[in-house]
């Protein structure tokens with residue numbers, strides 16, 4: 001399929017290019033000593049991860065340890081409740097081991113670390129989901145694990161901090177700046193600069209310098225591959241629309257990669273938080289501009305000095321002032337449309353899905369559900385497939401404290 005002069009039949013061969021570019025976005029903007037480490041990872045990824053041994057081992061792990069394939073569920077009561085004739089379905093990444101999609105790339109990254117002979121994995125975490133997923137992978141493969149986490153997020157996500165510690169990871173508190181995800185990324189990066197000979201950096205999304213946006217997308221593409229097959233088997237056709245929330249954008253790229261070459265409308269959902277003023281949201285693609293941070297060129301939210309702006313979202317996993325370079329590219333060419341939902345719509349969707357379907361979604365995923373509910377009201381027939389990126393157990397205490405039972 002051709003879209004805006006881009007041939008999607010051969011898309012994955014051509015994007016990113018050899019230097020990690022999706023159009024003008026992506027690349028690698030890092031100190032030379034770190035570039036050596038990145039080149040080593042790129043080289044290893046291109047050889048090891050394409051080898052039959054690696055592919056077979058990862059397949060076995062996905063089935064026997066992660067519990068894949070995760071199902072696709074039809075949301076009959078929610079669809080009925082919106083009552084437009086549109087049928088809504090969800091891809092159940094909440095049922096992936098550890099309760100979110102992030103284990104998909106963590107098992108891939110940690111398996112690569114093992115093949116490369118590394119002893120330690122290093123990462124940042126926001127909601128704590130990436131930290132838990134990586135700590136899980138590290139325990140599985142017998143690797144050391146250092147997780148950098150903002151002090152604010154440590155407060156908000158106490159159960160995930162406990163999980164990481166139980167799994168044997170070192171949780172390192174970051175108190176700089178707003179003490180959330182962005183500062184945690186800076187700290188993890190700095191640590192990796194000193195330790196790259198024995199360690200590998202495992203980024204938590206489709207962000208960072210090349211090869212991470214490509215590698216994480218490829219490890220997450222299992223979501224889209226499974227979902228496309230399951231949906232067509234269930235219904236005999238493709239969904240009309242697919243929807244996923246976008247923080248860095250990994251669960252979204254996972255789902256979208258299964259449908260880019262199909263006549264399917266694709267929607268990414270960004271968090272509008274408290275509103276449109278800078279600092280009140282984290283809708284980078286919607287309100288941002290081109291810029292470089294954390295080693296890659298993408299679209300980001302800047303303050304008046306051109307630095308990454310402070311961001312806010314009720315979802316810790318979405319409060320990042322940039323997004324993966326592939327999203328910036330797909331946004332510019334128009335293949336994916338990006339929309340927003342605010343905190344209030346999100347909390348409403350959180351309760352609606354819980355009450356009508358018996359599924360408590362992560363607050364991040366609730367953004368995608370909220371958007372699908374709005375979209376269903378605009379479409380008067382057809383189907384929507386939503387990526388339910390994670391389960392909401394980690395968010396329950398916070399939601400009850402802040403919003404009460406509704």
Ligand SMILES: *Cc1c(COP(=O)(O)O)cnc(C)c1O
Pocket residue numbers: 100101102127129130204205206245246247248249250251252317318362364365389390391
């Ligand atoms: C981390 C997280 C996200 C956001 O990350 P992406 O890379 O944008 O997918 C979304 N949902 C859940 C449940 C998460 O844990």
